[in-house]
Amino acid sequence: MTEYGYFLACEDHGPKELIEQARMAEQAGFTSLWISDHYHPWIDVQGHSPFVWSVIGAISQATSLPVQTAVTCPTVRVHPAVVAQAAATSAVLLEGRFRLGVGTGEALNEHILGGPWPQASVRMEMLEEAIGVIRHLLTGEEVSHHGKHYTVENARLYDVPDEPVPIDVSGFGPAAIELAGRVGDGFVTTMPDVEGLERFRRSGGGRSSGQGPAFAGTKVCYDTDRDTAVRTVHHRWPNMFLPGELGQILPTPAHFEQASQLVTEEQVARSGPVCGADPEEHVQALREFADAGFDVVHVNQIGPDLRGFFDFYRTSVLPRLRD
Secondary structure, three states, X not given: OOEEEEEEOXXXXXXXXXXXXXXXXXXXXXXXXXXXXXXXXXXXXXXXXXXXXXXXXXXXXXXXXXXXXXXXXXXXXOOHHHHHHHHHXXXXXXXXXXXXXXXXXXXXXXXXXXXXXXXXXXXXXXXXXXXXXXXXXXXXXXXXXXXXXXXXXXXXXXXXXOOOOOEEEEOOOHHHHHHHHHHOOEEEEOOXXXXXXXXXXXXXOOOOOOOOOEEEEEEEEOOOOHHHHHHHHHHHOHHHHOOOOHHHHOOOHHHHHHHHOOXXXXXXXXXXXXXXXXXXXXXXXXXXXXXXXXXXXXXXXXXXXXXHHXXXXXXXXXXXXXX
Protein backbone atom coordinates (compact mmCIF):
# COMPACT_ATOMS: atom_id res chain seq x y z
CA MET A 1 0.00 0.00 0.00
CA THR A 2 1.28 3.46 -0.90
CA GLU A 3 2.19 5.70 2.02
CA TYR A 4 1.96 9.49 2.11
CA GLY A 5 4.52 11.86 3.55
CA TYR A 6 5.12 15.58 3.67
CA PHE A 7 7.71 17.41 1.55
CA LEU A 8 9.59 20.15 3.43
CA ALA A 9 10.77 22.85 0.98
CA CYS A 10 13.95 24.52 2.25
CA GLU A 11 13.71 27.05 -0.59
CA ASP A 12 10.37 28.35 0.66
CA HIS A 13 10.64 28.31 4.47
CA GLY A 14 13.12 29.12 7.22
CA PRO A 15 14.53 26.50 9.59
CA LYS A 16 12.15 27.13 12.49
CA GLU A 17 9.15 27.03 10.16
CA LEU A 18 10.33 23.73 8.65
CA ILE A 19 10.60 22.14 12.08
CA GLU A 20 7.09 23.30 12.97
CA GLN A 21 5.79 21.92 9.66
CA ALA A 22 7.41 18.58 10.47
CA ARG A 23 5.51 18.51 13.77
CA MET A 24 2.24 19.45 12.06
CA ALA A 25 2.80 16.78 9.39
CA GLU A 26 3.12 14.07 12.02
CA GLN A 27 0.02 15.30 13.83
CA ALA A 28 -1.93 15.34 10.55
CA GLY A 29 -1.13 11.70 9.84
CA PHE A 30 1.68 11.89 7.30
CA THR A 31 4.07 8.99 7.79
CA SER A 32 7.42 10.36 6.59
CA LEU A 33 9.27 13.51 5.56
CA TRP A 34 11.15 14.62 2.46
CA ILE A 35 13.43 17.63 2.72
CA SER A 36 15.14 19.53 -0.09
CA ASP A 37 18.77 20.68 0.01
CA HIS A 38 19.44 24.13 -1.50
CA TYR A 39 22.06 26.83 -1.22
CA HIS A 40 19.77 29.30 -3.05
CA PRO A 41 16.02 29.42 -3.53
CA TRP A 42 14.86 29.11 -7.12
CA ILE A 43 13.61 32.69 -7.10
CA ASP A 44 13.99 35.45 -4.52
CA VAL A 45 10.32 35.50 -3.50
CA GLN A 46 10.75 32.01 -2.02
CA GLY A 47 13.42 33.61 0.10
CA HIS A 48 15.08 30.79 2.08
CA SER A 49 17.87 28.20 1.99
CA PRO A 50 18.77 26.91 5.48
CA PHE A 51 21.54 24.33 5.89
CA VAL A 52 19.65 21.08 5.51
CA TRP A 53 21.78 19.00 7.88
CA SER A 54 21.14 21.36 10.80
CA VAL A 55 17.41 21.20 10.09
CA ILE A 56 17.47 17.40 9.96
CA GLY A 57 19.20 17.31 13.34
CA ALA A 58 16.47 19.46 14.84
CA ILE A 59 13.71 17.43 13.19
CA SER A 60 15.16 14.26 14.70
CA GLN A 61 14.35 15.70 18.14
CA ALA A 62 10.96 17.15 17.16
CA THR A 63 9.21 14.19 15.49
CA SER A 64 9.39 10.42 15.21
CA LEU A 65 8.98 10.40 11.42
CA PRO A 66 11.51 8.96 8.95
CA VAL A 67 13.41 11.58 6.93
CA GLN A 68 14.82 11.45 3.41
CA THR A 69 16.84 14.10 1.58
CA ALA A 70 15.19 14.93 -1.73
CA VAL A 71 17.75 15.37 -2.87
CA THR A 72 21.27 16.33 -1.93
CA CYS A 73 24.10 16.61 -4.45
CA PRO A 74 27.29 14.97 -3.12
CA THR A 75 29.56 15.93 -6.01
CA VAL A 76 30.48 19.62 -6.35
CA ARG A 77 29.47 21.94 -3.51
CA VAL A 78 30.01 19.31 -0.81
CA HIS A 79 32.60 16.54 -1.05
CA PRO A 80 31.11 13.04 -0.75
CA ALA A 81 33.25 12.31 2.33
CA VAL A 82 31.53 15.20 4.12
CA VAL A 83 28.09 14.09 2.91
CA ALA A 84 28.87 10.62 4.30
CA GLN A 85 29.57 12.12 7.74
CA ALA A 86 26.36 14.18 7.60
CA ALA A 87 24.32 11.13 6.55
CA ALA A 88 25.84 8.96 9.27
CA THR A 89 25.10 11.52 12.00
CA SER A 90 21.55 12.00 10.69
CA ALA A 91 20.95 8.25 10.73
CA VAL A 92 22.25 7.96 14.30
CA LEU A 93 20.05 10.84 15.50
CA LEU A 94 17.01 9.40 13.69
CA GLU A 95 17.75 5.91 15.03
CA GLY A 96 17.83 4.36 11.57
CA ARG A 97 14.90 6.35 10.16
CA PHE A 98 17.03 8.17 7.57
CA ARG A 99 17.45 7.64 3.84
CA LEU A 100 19.97 9.57 1.77
CA GLY A 101 18.41 10.77 -1.46
CA VAL A 102 21.02 11.98 -3.96
CA GLY A 103 21.09 13.46 -7.44
CA THR A 104 23.31 15.24 -9.94
CA GLY A 105 22.21 18.67 -8.71
CA GLU A 106 21.69 22.08 -10.27
CA ALA A 107 24.10 24.86 -11.15
CA LEU A 108 21.92 27.12 -8.99
CA ASN A 109 23.37 25.50 -5.87
CA GLU A 110 26.56 23.84 -6.98
CA HIS A 111 28.44 26.54 -8.93
CA ILE A 112 28.97 28.78 -5.90
CA LEU A 113 32.60 27.78 -5.33
CA GLY A 114 33.55 28.95 -8.80
CA GLY A 115 34.34 25.64 -10.44
CA PRO A 116 32.99 24.44 -13.77
CA TRP A 117 29.50 22.99 -14.05
CA PRO A 118 30.04 19.67 -15.87
CA GLN A 119 27.76 18.35 -18.58
CA ALA A 120 25.13 15.81 -17.57
CA SER A 121 27.08 12.68 -18.50
CA VAL A 122 30.05 13.80 -16.37
CA ARG A 123 27.77 14.70 -13.47
CA MET A 124 26.32 11.19 -13.51
CA GLU A 125 29.82 9.71 -13.58
CA MET A 126 30.74 11.87 -10.58
CA LEU A 127 27.58 10.83 -8.74
CA GLU A 128 28.30 7.13 -9.21
CA GLU A 129 31.82 7.52 -7.83
CA ALA A 130 30.54 9.66 -4.95
CA ILE A 131 27.98 7.01 -3.96
CA GLY A 132 30.75 4.42 -3.79
CA VAL A 133 32.83 6.67 -1.53
CA ILE A 134 29.84 7.37 0.75
CA ARG A 135 28.90 3.71 1.07
CA HIS A 136 32.45 2.72 1.95
CA LEU A 137 32.74 5.42 4.61
CA LEU A 138 29.38 4.52 6.14
CA THR A 139 30.80 1.12 7.10
CA GLY A 140 32.98 2.85 9.70
CA GLU A 141 36.14 1.49 8.10
CA GLU A 142 39.17 3.66 7.32
CA VAL A 143 38.96 4.67 3.66
CA SER A 144 41.55 5.83 1.17
CA HIS A 145 40.25 6.40 -2.34
CA HIS A 146 41.98 7.82 -5.41
CA GLY A 147 39.41 7.98 -8.17
CA LYS A 148 38.82 9.94 -11.32
CA HIS A 149 36.93 12.72 -9.53
CA TYR A 150 37.58 12.33 -5.78
CA THR A 151 40.42 11.67 -3.41
CA VAL A 152 39.97 10.50 0.18
CA GLU A 153 42.90 9.74 2.46
CA ASN A 154 42.76 7.93 5.80
CA ALA A 155 39.15 8.93 6.44
CA ARG A 156 37.07 7.14 9.03
CA LEU A 157 33.63 7.86 10.47
CA TYR A 158 33.42 7.01 14.15
CA ASP A 159 29.67 7.59 14.61
CA VAL A 160 27.82 5.37 12.16
CA PRO A 161 24.39 3.73 12.41
CA ASP A 162 23.98 0.03 13.17
CA GLU A 163 22.42 -0.59 9.75
CA PRO A 164 23.63 0.80 6.40
CA VAL A 165 22.03 4.06 5.29
CA PRO A 166 19.93 3.41 2.15
CA ILE A 167 21.00 5.62 -0.75
CA ASP A 168 18.21 6.47 -3.19
CA VAL A 169 18.99 8.06 -6.55
CA SER A 170 17.00 10.72 -8.37
CA GLY A 171 16.36 10.15 -12.06
CA PHE A 172 14.42 12.02 -14.74
CA GLY A 173 16.01 11.09 -18.08
CA PRO A 174 16.71 7.52 -19.27
CA ALA A 175 20.43 7.58 -18.41
CA ALA A 176 19.84 8.92 -14.89
CA ILE A 177 17.05 6.40 -14.26
CA GLU A 178 19.29 3.56 -15.40
CA LEU A 179 22.00 4.84 -13.05
CA ALA A 180 19.45 4.81 -10.22
CA GLY A 181 18.51 1.23 -11.04
CA ARG A 182 22.13 0.12 -11.17
CA VAL A 183 23.62 1.79 -8.07
CA GLY A 184 20.71 3.03 -5.94
CA ASP A 185 18.83 1.32 -3.16
CA GLY A 186 15.69 3.13 -4.32
CA PHE A 187 14.36 5.53 -6.94
CA VAL A 188 13.39 9.20 -6.47
CA THR A 189 11.37 11.35 -8.87
CA THR A 190 8.62 13.97 -8.97
CA MET A 191 6.24 12.55 -11.59
CA PRO A 192 3.89 9.51 -11.64
CA ASP A 193 6.19 8.12 -14.31
CA VAL A 194 5.17 4.54 -15.09
CA GLU A 195 7.74 4.18 -17.88
CA GLY A 196 10.51 5.61 -15.69
CA LEU A 197 9.69 3.25 -12.84
CA GLU A 198 9.69 0.29 -15.24
CA ARG A 199 13.08 1.42 -16.58
CA PHE A 200 14.39 1.61 -13.00
CA ARG A 201 13.23 -2.00 -12.43
CA ARG A 202 14.75 -3.21 -15.71
CA SER A 203 18.06 -1.53 -14.86
CA GLY A 204 18.48 -3.34 -11.57
CA GLY A 205 15.73 -1.83 -9.49
CA GLY A 206 17.73 -1.49 -6.31
CA ARG A 207 20.95 -3.23 -5.42
CA SER A 208 19.74 -5.77 -2.90
CA SER A 209 16.51 -7.23 -4.24
CA GLY A 210 15.75 -5.67 -7.59
CA GLN A 211 12.58 -4.30 -6.00
CA GLY A 212 13.96 -1.20 -4.32
CA PRO A 213 11.35 1.29 -3.12
CA ALA A 214 10.20 4.12 -5.35
CA PHE A 215 9.66 7.56 -3.83
CA ALA A 216 7.90 10.54 -5.41
CA GLY A 217 7.18 14.12 -4.49
CA THR A 218 4.55 16.52 -5.72
CA LYS A 219 3.24 19.99 -4.96
CA VAL A 220 -0.27 21.25 -4.33
CA CYS A 221 -1.75 24.58 -3.34
CA TYR A 222 -4.57 24.32 -0.84
CA ASP A 223 -6.74 27.42 -0.67
CA THR A 224 -10.48 27.86 -0.26
CA ASP A 225 -10.41 29.94 -3.47
CA ARG A 226 -8.98 28.17 -6.51
CA ASP A 227 -8.11 31.36 -8.40
CA THR A 228 -6.12 32.59 -5.41
CA ALA A 229 -4.30 29.27 -5.30
CA VAL A 230 -3.38 29.54 -8.99
CA ARG A 231 -2.03 33.06 -8.44
CA THR A 232 -0.03 31.81 -5.44
CA VAL A 233 1.63 29.06 -7.48
CA HIS A 234 2.40 31.50 -10.30
CA HIS A 235 3.90 33.96 -7.84
CA ARG A 236 5.96 31.56 -5.69
CA TRP A 237 6.87 28.60 -7.93
CA PRO A 238 6.84 29.62 -11.63
CA ASN A 239 10.18 27.81 -12.04
CA MET A 240 8.24 24.51 -11.94
CA PHE A 241 7.06 25.20 -15.47
CA LEU A 242 10.41 25.85 -17.15
CA PRO A 243 11.18 23.27 -19.84
CA GLY A 244 14.11 21.02 -20.55
CA GLU A 245 17.41 21.41 -18.72
CA LEU A 246 16.93 25.01 -17.60
CA GLY A 247 16.46 23.85 -14.02
CA GLN A 248 19.90 22.24 -14.08
CA ILE A 249 21.94 24.91 -15.86
CA LEU A 250 20.66 28.37 -14.83
CA PRO A 251 23.09 29.68 -12.19
CA THR A 252 21.19 32.25 -10.08
CA PRO A 253 17.69 33.06 -8.80
CA ALA A 254 17.78 36.16 -11.04
CA HIS A 255 18.15 33.95 -14.12
CA PHE A 256 15.21 31.81 -13.01
CA GLU A 257 13.15 34.97 -12.50
CA GLN A 258 13.99 36.12 -16.03
CA ALA A 259 13.02 32.78 -17.54
CA SER A 260 9.88 32.56 -15.41
CA GLN A 261 8.50 35.70 -17.02
CA LEU A 262 7.46 33.37 -19.85
CA VAL A 263 5.16 31.43 -17.47
CA THR A 264 1.54 32.63 -17.36
CA GLU A 265 -1.27 32.14 -14.84
CA GLU A 266 -3.21 30.40 -17.61
CA GLN A 267 -0.40 27.87 -17.95
CA VAL A 268 -0.47 27.24 -14.20
CA ALA A 269 -4.25 26.81 -14.22
CA ARG A 270 -4.08 24.45 -17.19
CA SER A 271 -1.11 22.23 -16.36
CA GLY A 272 -0.04 23.09 -12.83
CA PRO A 273 -0.42 21.27 -9.53
CA VAL A 274 -3.77 20.72 -7.85
CA CYS A 275 -5.11 24.09 -6.70
CA GLY A 276 -8.03 24.69 -4.38
CA ALA A 277 -9.99 22.80 -1.74
CA ASP A 278 -11.72 19.97 -3.62
CA PRO A 279 -10.59 16.86 -1.71
CA GLU A 280 -11.34 14.58 -4.64
CA GLU A 281 -8.93 16.49 -6.90
CA HIS A 282 -6.18 16.10 -4.31
CA VAL A 283 -6.97 12.41 -3.84
CA GLN A 284 -6.98 11.71 -7.58
CA ALA A 285 -3.65 13.48 -8.10
CA LEU A 286 -2.00 11.40 -5.40
CA ARG A 287 -3.62 8.17 -6.53
CA GLU A 288 -1.90 8.61 -9.89
CA PHE A 289 1.38 7.91 -8.11
CA ALA A 290 -0.08 4.91 -6.30
CA ASP A 291 -1.49 3.53 -9.55
CA ALA A 292 1.93 4.01 -11.19
CA GLY A 293 3.48 1.78 -8.53
CA PHE A 294 5.18 4.24 -6.19
CA ASP A 295 5.66 3.18 -2.60
CA VAL A 296 5.73 6.61 -0.95
CA VAL A 297 4.42 9.98 -2.17
CA HIS A 298 5.41 13.23 -0.45
CA VAL A 299 3.19 16.30 -0.74
CA ASN A 300 4.32 19.92 -0.45
CA GLN A 301 1.95 22.80 0.20
CA ILE A 302 2.63 25.97 -1.78
CA GLY A 303 1.40 29.08 -0.04
CA PRO A 304 0.94 30.54 3.42
CA ASP A 305 -2.00 28.56 4.79
CA LEU A 306 -0.06 25.67 6.28
CA ARG A 307 -2.46 25.08 9.15
CA GLY A 308 -5.38 25.02 6.74
CA PHE A 309 -3.54 22.56 4.52
CA PHE A 310 -2.68 20.16 7.34
CA ASP A 311 -6.23 20.28 8.73
CA PHE A 312 -7.61 19.67 5.22
CA TYR A 313 -5.37 16.66 4.62
CA ARG A 314 -5.97 15.26 8.13
CA THR A 315 -9.75 15.38 7.79
CA SER A 316 -10.52 15.20 4.06
CA VAL A 317 -7.64 13.73 2.02
CA LEU A 318 -5.54 11.21 3.94
CA PRO A 319 -8.59 9.23 5.20
CA ARG A 320 -9.85 8.89 1.61
CA LEU A 321 -6.45 7.71 0.43
CA ARG A 322 -6.30 5.09 3.16
CA ASP A 323 -9.78 3.88 2.24
